[in-house]
Amino acid sequence: MIKNGNPILIFIGICLFCFSAIFLSAAQENKYEAILGEWDVQTEDGQYQFVFVFSMEGEVLKGMYQGTTGDVEMEDLTFENNQLSFTVNIDAGGQTMVIDYSATIEGDTLEGFLSLEYGEANITGKKRK
Numbered sequence: 001m002i003k004n005g006n007p008i009l010i011f012i013g014i015c016l017f018c019f020s021a022i023f024l025s026a027a028q029e030n031k032y033e034a035i036l037g038e039w040d041v042q043t044e045d046g047q048y049q050f051v052f053v054f055s056m057e058g059e060v061l062k063g064m065y066q067g068t069t070g071d072v073e074m075e076d077l078t079f080e081n082n083q084l085s086f087t088v089n090i091d092a093g094g095q096t097m098v099i100d101y102s103a104t105i106e107g108d109t110l111e112g113f114l115s116l117e118y119g120e121a122n123i124t125g126k127k128r129k
Helices: 007-032
Strands: 037-043 049-057 060-067 070-073 075-080 083-092 095-106 109-116 119-127
Touching: 037 109, 060 075, 060 083, 070 083, 095 119
Parallel strands: none
Antiparallel strands: 037 049, 037 119, 049 060, 060 070, 075 083, 083 095, 095 109, 109 119
8 A cells, every 4th residue: 555655656667557548549449450341242243232331339239231131230349450251140031140250351342252151252342431
């Protein structure tokens, strides 16, 4: 327990703590800067189109899948070293369809694949300006 601590040292300690918290928060957002925003995505054959929306909620990366079945929150979302992966559970006529997505982000383009119980399909995407 500190008794009669130096007020200047206590103030400096508090300032350093606050600055480090701000820096860590900014660093976390910079880690995800490449992916934040809206992405227009489609299967390679163009048959299916959807939108991926990425945002920060505090220090946590959040994602929303928007498709013909509506908006669905992404689960198990990770983005590290330009590698993106997540899962969505879509209501397909009363049945839940689980779709796993995996892609590489390079600049404002996305390339990867989706996987579901029926097989896989290549996907491509472009970040909206």
